[in-house]
Amino acid sequence: MSIKLSALAEELGLEYTGADIEISGVNTLDKAGPDEISFLVNPKYQQQLETTKAGCVLTSGPYAERVRSALVSTNVYMDLAKIINLFAKPQGCLTGVSELAFIHPDASVDGTATVYPFAFIGEGAEIGSNTVLFPGVYVGEGTRVGANCILYPNVVVMGGLSLGDNVILQPGAVLGGDGFGFAQTPAGHMKIPQIGTVAVEDDVEIGANSAIDRAALDTTRIKRGTKIDNLVQIGHNVEIGEHCLIVGLVGIGGSTVVGNGVILAGQAGVADNTRIGDGVIVGGQCGVSGKLEPGVKVSGTPAMPYATFLKAAGVCVPKLPDMFKRLKKLEMELESMKKAVGEDNE
Amino acid sequence: MSIKLSALAEELGLEYTGADIEISGVNTLDKAGPDEISFLVNPKYQQQLETTKAGCVLTSGPYAERVRSALVSTNVYMDLAKIINLFAKPQGCLTGVSELAFIHPDASVDGTATVYPFAFIGEGAEIGSNTVLFPGVYVGEGTRVGANCILYPNVVVMGGLSLGDNVILQPGAVLGGDGFGFAQTPAGHMKIPQIGTVAVEDDVEIGANSAIDRAALDTTRIKRGTKIDNLVQIGHNVEIGEHCLIVGLVGIGGSTVVGNGVILAGQAGVADNTRIGDGVIVGGQCGVSGKLEPGVKVSGTPAMPYATFLKAAGVCVPKLPDMFKRLKKLEMELESMKKAVGEDNE
Amino acid sequence: MSIKLSALAEELGLEYTGADIEISGVNTLDKAGPDEISFLVNPKYQQQLETTKAGCVLTSGPYAERVRSALVSTNVYMDLAKIINLFAKPQGCLTGVSELAFIHPDASVDGTATVYPFAFIGEGAEIGSNTVLFPGVYVGEGTRVGANCILYPNVVVMGGLSLGDNVILQPGAVLGGDGFGFAQTPAGHMKIPQIGTVAVEDDVEIGANSAIDRAALDTTRIKRGTKIDNLVQIGHNVEIGEHCLIVGLVGIGGSTVVGNGVILAGQAGVADNTRIGDGVIVGGQCGVSGKLEPGVKVSGTPAMPYATFLKAAGVCVPKLPDMFKRLKKLEMELESMKKAVGEDNE
Incomplete structure (x- = not known):
């Protein structure tokens, strides 16, 4: 199955940029070919926009300007789900009611x-x-x-x-x-x-x-x-x-x-x-x-x-051994100061 | 299937109070009807004794006085298990050995x-x-x-x-x-x-x-x-x-x-x-x-x-960030006091 | 199935000590009989060498001297795996392709x-x-x-x-x-x-x-x-x-x-x-x-x-309730000392 980018855009109610290519599948930015559509949500992967061979990228406005051809979405995951649904083949190989059931x-x-x-x-x-x-x-x-x-x-x-x-x-x-x-x-x-x-x-x-x-x-x-x-x-x-x-x-x-x-x-x-x-x-x-x-x-x-968890378990707990040492040191110092002050006061 | 309360009491070796109604099922206090028996163990739910429509309640002595009709038990869960067993229909719909096995x-x-x-x-x-x-x-x-x-x-x-x-x-x-x-x-x-x-x-x-x-x-x-x-x-x-x-x-x-x-x-x-x-x-x-x-x-x-867990993990760990601050403050105070006392002693 | 200890040793490329007995199975030190081979890796169980009835023990050099008959290995678990493989019967009872599949x-x-x-x-x-x-x-x-x-x-x-x-x-x-x-x-x-x-x-x-x-x-x-x-x-x-x-x-x-x-x-x-x-x-x-x-x-x-985990979670966390008390005590002592020193300085 394949579909024109223009038809896909119309089906999803989205705008597209670039050439009206024929799309025959969905793939990740690093695996997609020129007849496939890919997607970008996470800014972490935006460098892949430079190197992807995808024919088209489903993404939000700012990224859309950086690729040859884009399908512009405000909810990329939702539109991705809809696109994959077009290409997905359901699991299984039989229909009807088996006599072996x-x-x-x-x-x-x-x-x-x-x-x-x-x-x-x-x-x-x-x-x-x-x-x-x-x-x-x-x-x-x-x-x-x-x-x-x-x-x-x-x-x-x-x-x-x-x-x-x-x-x-x-x-x-x-x-x-x-x-x-x-x-x-x-x-x-x-x-x-x-x-x-x-x-x-x-x-x-x-x-x-x-x-x-x-x-x-x-x-x-x-x-x-x-x-x-x-x-x-x-x-x-x-x-x-x-x-x-x-x-x-x-x-x-x-x-x-x-x-x-x-x-x-x-x-x-x-x-x-x-x-x-x-x-x-x-x-x-x-x-x-x-x-x-x-x-x-x-x-x-x-x-x-x-x-609280982030601070208590994430930051403080690993420092507890050090903290116990600091506490012990304080106790000893206080003890010797008490003696010093006591002597001082005698 | 249904059973007289008196017969049920006899079967379980328990006393009952109230009318000798016909019981056709078991249900929770809030769902039971007049031909069903319910039960109460947890005092938390005792208010439901006022509102339940259950024909009879399996419970311990003190609660038994608060309902129209009760089956009085010293081990409510055990007797509940026995009662449900009377009404339970086992899972499954076939008997014998299938030729398809x-x-x-x-x-x-x-x-x-x-x-x-x-x-x-x-x-x-x-x-x-x-x-x-x-x-x-x-x-x-x-x-x-x-x-x-x-x-x-x-x-x-x-x-x-x-x-x-x-x-x-x-x-x-x-x-x-x-x-x-x-x-x-x-x-x-x-x-x-x-x-x-x-x-x-x-x-x-x-x-x-x-x-x-x-x-x-x-x-x-x-x-x-x-x-x-x-x-x-x-x-x-x-x-x-x-x-x-x-x-x-x-x-x-x-x-x-x-x-x-x-x-x-x-x-x-x-x-x-x-x-x-x-x-x-x-x-x-x-x-x-x-x-x-x-x-x-x-x-x-x-x-x-x-x-120990309740105090250490439940009470102390969430307070660790605060505790670290208190420790830091103590250290600083002790340090300045050491200086003060030192100066004092000079 | 059974195999001579000498044949087993040859198959695995290992040395053996003691009599060239016939071995018909593998078992633990406490369960093995005179026609079975057992094994020892963990020193914790070395006392069992005195009491085992095993005909032969697969083990490393030092232990080998302590039993009547030993198969001497530098990787006991690996050789154990090979020996068990000789005696293991795979699960299942059919071969071929069932017409019921x-x-x-x-x-x-x-x-x-x-x-x-x-x-x-x-x-x-x-x-x-x-x-x-x-x-x-x-x-x-x-x-x-x-x-x-x-x-x-x-x-x-x-x-x-x-x-x-x-x-x-x-x-x-x-x-x-x-x-x-x-x-x-x-x-x-x-x-x-x-x-x-x-x-x-x-x-x-x-x-x-x-x-x-x-x-x-x-x-x-x-x-x-x-x-x-x-x-x-x-x-x-x-x-x-x-x-x-x-x-x-x-x-x-x-x-x-x-x-x-x-x-x-x-x-x-x-x-x-x-x-x-x-x-x-x-x-x-x-x-x-x-x-x-x-x-x-x-x-x-x-x-x-x-x-860090061993010290922080294993040692320190259970001591946190005590530690909180020590911290509180320090704070109070420091407070009263501040007063004392303050008064002293007045």
């Missing part, structure tokens, strides 16, 4: 859905229009998967769950495994059966091998537009707000409530029963518990304001 | 077991009575799975392993992958083949996408009653005691020995060759190495006593 | 490869000689898997990827899931399609349930000889050098470049766009960002030199 006679699969070999669809499950189930996907009994969803290979969605539209589950993601709930008894830990559910709203994406536990009695909920990275653990009865970003290896304990537009950076940990307000930013490896007011930015374990 | 002719599957489509059972493997293998489960050659086990979708149990009775493996759990062992050679890392095994004893549960490595030569062992959460990594030759709780994203390095009744909170990390005594509690994100005496409670990286 | 008519599978039931090979994919695909493995369209590779059960290798020779992927590993890339728009996070690839070079091993994301436009690359443990997350466009060791639950953010021979210990986290020089050692749970010069050894969050 298992579909329960009482399941309902939309005629436009794709079901690969070795997918399993349980009793009473519903698969919406244009949704794709790759090989090894398990959809449990009574689970509803909306329209335009993609469940990549070996995704597991246990029974009784609900997925909205445009949901993307990366390979190996597990939804609706049992929450980690046990009663302490003299004979050991007794399992509390987890009979709640998981609800994933529209436009949510969940990363490879992440795990979202079903609620004990109620609902674990991931609200619309939230994006979850790989290897993230979300405990039972958690509620994640809209449009959050949850980065790889984050763990969220049971019954925690996360507001809208929250960012949890990689390997952050959130304890059980925590309340995180809207727009909070939690730093990588940060340990959060209790309550965070809306809009705060925290880091460290236990969590503290980010500015 | 692969069962090696030399494998042995008990007549009461359930094997879903696309499960694979290797040569010489044994599957015990009432055990359920969901789709995509792999049981390797010579592996023995006990009775009443549940292996959820896409669980992998490699060859030569042994699982006791009542073992639950959540979706995507991997048992018996190779331990991470390499010899350093001039040509790079040479793989040390991992020819040991994994033994999982009775009543163990392992969470979604967790990984338990096979031993190099000997046995990685998870003792009876231990419960492991999602995305936990357990290295080769590790031995975990009885009735431990290991929370999500914990990592345990090779050859570590963990005692009985140990709790490792979320994202804790335990180095290779560590010894953790019985009853130890390790805090979230804590980093442990060396040896921990029985019964201690630790947190921080490196681990320190929990009480 | 799905192989796209336009895929190419070498005649010596093994493909288990329920494996899926997409259009245009190529599987090299002697490579084994276990059940539930997915190889996407156009992906090339080299020779002598092992893809354990439920491994996912998405479309358009490239794997070298002798690559081992432990169960549940996911290669080529989408990178975590979104454009911020007024309507929320817009997915940036990830149309790049993953290249895994020769002799790489990747652990159970680890996830290696495909690049946005270019290539996520794992260079030859690198070994990755379980539950590791590697973001899009990352480049990992040769012969690295990356331990369990490590997370590496997008576009980071890791040099050759780097060791990342368990649960370490590396931020986006980080540069890590050759031979760097990063401690467990360490948080790295920015740039690390070749050969440095760091720990802590944020990362600091390892020696």
Whole structure:
């Protein structure tokens, strides 16, 4: 597939400069060829504008003047996403419903859905229009998967769950495994059966091998537009707000409530029963518990304001050995001065 | 299914108060209806006793007096577990052995077991009575799975392993992958083949996408009653005691020995060759190495006593920038005083 | 299988002492019997030389004198790896290509490869000689898997990827899931399609349930000889050098470049766009960002030199509460001394 720069500009509602070349792909500044479009956002890479062989560069006004041909944007990443979408070929090589899949006679699969070999669809499950189930996907009994969803290979969605539209589950993601709930008894830990559910709203994406536990009695909920990275653990009865970003290896304990537009950076940990307000930013490896007011930015374990963390953990902690020496020296000096003054006063 | 409150009380050996209503389910205080039983443990939620529509509340004595109808318990979570068990419907929609599974002719599957489509059972493997293998489960050659086990979708149990009775493996759990062992050679890392095994004893549960490595030569062992959460990594030759709780994203390095009744909170990390005594509690994100005496409670990286951690990391570290200023001020004051006293003494 | 000690010595090019016994296996010092060979590296376990029943011990010179029969090595782990290889039986119980696998008519599978039931090979994919695909493995369209590779059960290798020779992927590993890339728009996070690839070079091993994301436009690359443990997350466009060791639950953010021979210990986290020089050692749970010069050894969050970390976090932080008291005491003493000296001077 290829497209004229003028047509691309029109499609995106953008201005372009330079020759109306034919564009057949997208690439990085250092790899793009004369029939490809590249992009620049980060000023750090602006020197590459001099050397790139890209036929055209998607960038903001000031940079646009420095290249032969530019597509001028005020939101480069958004327009980049749209352009890549034009050239992207979706993963997969089959359409239709494979005879090698298992579909329960009482399941309902939309005629436009794709079901690969070795997918399993349980009793009473519903698969919406244009949704794709790759090989090894398990959809449990009574689970509803909306329209335009993609469940990549070996995704597991246990029974009784609900997925909205445009949901993307990366390979190996597990939804609706049992929450980690046990009663302490003299004979050991007794399992509390987890009979709640998981609800994933529209436009949510969940990363490879992440795990979202079903609620004990109620609902674990991931609200619309939230994006979850790989290897993230979300405990039972958690509620994640809209449009959050949850980065790889984050763990969220049971019954925690996360507001809208929250960012949890990689390997952050959130304890059980925590309340995180809207727009909070939690730093990588940060340990959060209790309550965070809306809009705060925290880091460290236990969590503290980010500015404090930078100074306390980043600057002061490495200087502690020196500081202990200074303190010891002060104590000795004070001691000898006390003696001196004491003698002086005798 | 529904049950009279009186019958429920008798079944559990508990007293009840109020009308002998018909109970058809379990729910949270804020969601339960008049035909459902709810529960209260945490005093934090006691106000909900005023507003709940639950027909009956399972709780301890003092709270029982505050509701129309109560089931009075001294171990609410344990009795809750028993009640939910009455109402819980197990996951899954098939019984028997599917013709779409692969069962090696030399494998042995008990007549009461359930094997879903696309499960694979290797040569010489044994599957015990009432055990359920969901789709995509792999049981390797010579592996023995006990009775009443549940292996959820896409669980992998490699060859030569042994699982006791009542073992639950959540979706995507991997048992018996190779331990991470390499010899350093001039040509790079040479793989040390991992020819040991994994033994999982009775009543163990392992969470979604967790990984338990096979031993190099000997046995990685998870003792009876231990419960492991999602995305936990357990290295080769590790031995975990009885009735431990290991929370999500914990990592345990090779050859570590963990005692009985140990709790490792979320994202804790335990180095290779560590010894953790019985009853130890390790805090979230804590980093442990060396040896921990029985019964201690630790947190921080490196681990320190929990009480110290609360003061040192929780209170002092955030004040370090201020503390550095105070130290600097003291030094200057002492310096000028030394001068003053010196002059004074001249 | 069994082998004469003299033949084993010859095969490995080593000297042996004692009787030329027949050896039928490898085991630990405390478990080995008279027909087995054991090994000793760590001096900590040297007492076991007195009590072991092992027929022969693989060890270095000084220890060799203390046992009846020894195989004398200057690289015990390397020779141990070679010996175990002689006795190791590879996992699995089938050979050939199963009729229960799905192989796209336009895929190419070498005649010596093994493909288990329920494996899926997409259009245009190529599987090299002697490579084994276990059940539930997915190889996407156009992906090339080299020779002598092992893809354990439920491994996912998405479309358009490239794997070298002798690559081992432990169960549940996911290669080529989408990178975590979104454009911020007024309507929320817009997915940036990830149309790049993953290249895994020769002799790489990747652990159970680890996830290696495909690049946005270019290539996520794992260079030859690198070994990755379980539950590791590697973001899009990352480049990992040769012969690295990356331990369990490590997370590496997008576009980071890791040099050759780097060791990342368990649960370490590396931020986006980080540069890590050759031979760097990063401690467990360490948080790295920015740039690390070749050969440095760091720990802590944020990362600091390892020696500093030991003193600052290991020794000083737990003493902070005491230190705060000492500082307060100093301030008070200085204050009263100022008064005393002041009065004195009056």
